[in-house]
Amino acid sequence: MPAVLSTATTVVALLLAAVALLAAALNRAPDRVQLIGTVVVSIAAVLLVGAAVASWIGGHSPRETTTFLGYALTMLLLPAGAWIVGKMEPTRFGSVIIGVAALIVPVLVLRIGQVFGA
Numbered sequence: 017m018p019a020v021l022s023t024a025t026t027v028v029a030l031l032l033a034a035v036a037l038l039a040a041a042l043n044r045a046p047d048r049v050q051l052i053g054t055v056v057v058s059i060a061a062v063l064l065v066g067a068a069v070a071s072w073i074g075g076h077s078p079r080e081t082t083t084f085l086g087y088a089l090t091m092l093l094l095p096a097g098a099w100i101v102g103k104m105e106p107t108r109f110g111s112v113i114i115g116v117a118a119l120i121v122p123v124l125v126l127r128i129g130q131v132f133g134a
Contacts, residue, residue, distance in 0.1 A: 021067055022125050025060040029121035032057050036115030039108070046102045046110045054114065057121060058095045064125065065092055068132060076132075084131045091124040 032053035039050065065088045068078075078084035098117030102110035 018067055021060070021064045022129060025057070025064050025125050026122040028053070028060050029057050029118045029125075033115045033118035036111045036118060040111035040115060041108075043108045044111060045106045045108065046099070046114055050102070050111065050114050051099065053118075054095045054099045057118060058092075061091045061095065061121065064128070068128060071132070078132045080131050084128065087124050087128045087131065091121060091128070094120060094124070 032050070035053055036046070036050050039045075039047065068084070068088065072078065094117050098114050102113040102117075104110070105113060
């Protein structure tokens with residue numbers, strides 16, 4: 017897995033978390049900025065998982081296949097799922113949901129790197 021993609025995914029996820037949690041502190045519901053941030057995090061996650069799968073196809077397999085697949089699937093579904101649930105809660109707690117989910121993404125990036133042996 018390229019370190020640049022891992023770093024970029026972590027940075028955009030932490031930026032989204034900061035924006036969403038700041039919005040929650042200001043008593044604001046999820047807005048367009050959080051939507052754009054969620055889309056950017058989702059794109060970064062797709063690119064990262066795609067690079068990992070390409071590396072796997074190229075012969076560098078993860079140490080624990082099932083664990084890798086679970087983390088990869090979670091990373092792909094978490095941002096969109098958080099956005100959907102966050103918009104269903106039209107209060108500041110919707111922003112909290114998006115912010116906490118964005119904080120989980122860097123942990124998933126780290127764990128995928130560990131499972132992949134990077």
